[in-house]
Amino acid sequence: MIIPPQPWPTGDLDQIEPLVARVLAPNASPFTYTGTQTYLVGTSDLAVIDPGPAEDEHLTALTRAIGGRKVAAIMCTHTHRDHSPAAIPLAEVTGAPIVGCAPLVLESSAPRVDAPFDKTYAPDRVLEDGEAMTGSGWTLRAVATPGHTSNHLCFALEESGAMFTGDHVMGWATSVVVPPDGDMADYMASLALLYAREDRIYYPAHGPAVEKPRQLVRGMMGxxxxxxxxxxxxxxxxxxxxxxxxxxxxxxxxxxxxxxxxxxxxxxxxxxxxxxxxxxxxxxxxxx
Incomplete structure (x- = not known):
C-alpha cells in the first residue's frame, strides 16, 4: 500500500468511537506507515495503548489529549521501540502503572530490519492470555498472539467488540516475522486464533482500521x-x-x-x- 500524502494528523486527538480515540506519533517510515497510533480507551479514566516512541512532541500531544483525566493503565502490545519507550516518561507524568506484555530484549549479532527492542520497558503488571484490565465503562482483555514477537499481545475491548492488534494484523502491510524471536508457526497459529473470534473491528498500531477483520485474516493466512x-x-x-x-x-x-x-x-x-x-x-x- 502506498503511504498517503502528507500532511498526516500527527499529534491530533481523533475520537473514532465513543470509547476510543487515537493520537498519531511523528515517526513515519517504510516500516511504520504514517507512524505509531497510540490509542486512548475510556472516558473518565483511560487506558493508553502503545504509547509509542519517547519523543517530546508525541509525549506533549499525549499529555494534552489526556487532559485532567486519570490514566488507569499504560498498556503495551510488545516492546519494539516504536511502541513502548514512551511508557516510562508517561507513567512519570500520570502516575499510571505500566501493564501488558512481558519484557523482552533480544541479544543477537544478526542485523535487524525491524525496530529493535526497548531495553527500558519495565511493566508493573504482565497480563497473561485471558487476563483483563478494567476501568470505568471499559474492559480490555489480553489475547496472546506470538509470532511477530514472542511477547506480543492484542487487547480486546469487550464493550464495543474492537480489537487492538498492535503489529500482529495491520491493514496496510503484512507483519514482519524476524527470527530468532519471531516465529512463523506461532504467527500462523495466532492468525488462526483471531480468525476464530468474532471481533467487530481491528485497530492496528500502524495504518487504517480493519473493518472486515476475518476477511483480512483469512487473506493473510492465504x-x-x-x-x-x-x-x-x-x-x-x-x-x-x-x-x-x-x-x-x-x-x-x-x-x-x-x-x-x-x-x-x-x-x-x-x-x-x-x-x-x-x-x-x-x-x-x-x-x-
Whole structure:
C-alpha cells in the first residue's frame, strides 16, 4: 500500500468511537506507515495503548489529549521501540502503572530490519492470555498472539467488540516475522486464533482500521501459504540462498523493504525445516 500524502494528523486527538480515540506519533517510515497510533480507551479514566516512541512532541500531544483525566493503565502490545519507550516518561507524568506484555530484549549479532527492542520497558503488571484490565465503562482483555514477537499481545475491548492488534494484523502491510524471536508457526497459529473470534473491528498500531477483520485474516493466512508454496517451487528448480529468493518473490516491492522480506522468508524456511520439507547447508537451502 502506498503511504498517503502528507500532511498526516500527527499529534491530533481523533475520537473514532465513543470509547476510543487515537493520537498519531511523528515517526513515519517504510516500516511504520504514517507512524505509531497510540490509542486512548475510556472516558473518565483511560487506558493508553502503545504509547509509542519517547519523543517530546508525541509525549506533549499525549499529555494534552489526556487532559485532567486519570490514566488507569499504560498498556503495551510488545516492546519494539516504536511502541513502548514512551511508557516510562508517561507513567512519570500520570502516575499510571505500566501493564501488558512481558519484557523482552533480544541479544543477537544478526542485523535487524525491524525496530529493535526497548531495553527500558519495565511493566508493573504482565497480563497473561485471558487476563483483563478494567476501568470505568471499559474492559480490555489480553489475547496472546506470538509470532511477530514472542511477547506480543492484542487487547480486546469487550464493550464495543474492537480489537487492538498492535503489529500482529495491520491493514496496510503484512507483519514482519524476524527470527530468532519471531516465529512463523506461532504467527500462523495466532492468525488462526483471531480468525476464530468474532471481533467487530481491528485497530492496528500502524495504518487504517480493519473493518472486515476475518476477511483480512483469512487473506493473510492465504498469503503466507502462497509464499511457502512459492519457496517450494523456487527451491525445486534449484538450491538457493535467501538473497536469491527475495528478488524473485518480491519483484515490484520497494527494495528498501527487501531486507525485511528476507527475514520473513527465513522465518518460513525455518518453519519448513522443522517440518522436514527443506534443508540447509551454510546459506544454501534445498528442497527435500
Amino acid at each position: 498469503h503466507r501459504r502462497a509464499r511457502e508454496r512459492q519457496i517450494t517451487k523456487l527451491l525445486a528448480e534449484e538450491a538457493r540462498a535467501i538473497e536469491a529468493l527475495v528478488p524473485v518473490m518480491y519483484k515490484g516491492v520497494d527494495e528498501r523493504l527487501w531486507p525485511a522480506a528476507g527475514q520473513s522468508v527465513l522465518a518460513h524456511l525455518i518453519d519448513m525445516e522443522r517440518k522436514g520439507e527443506v534443508s540447509r547447508s551454510d546459506d544454501i537451502w534445498t528442497i527435500n
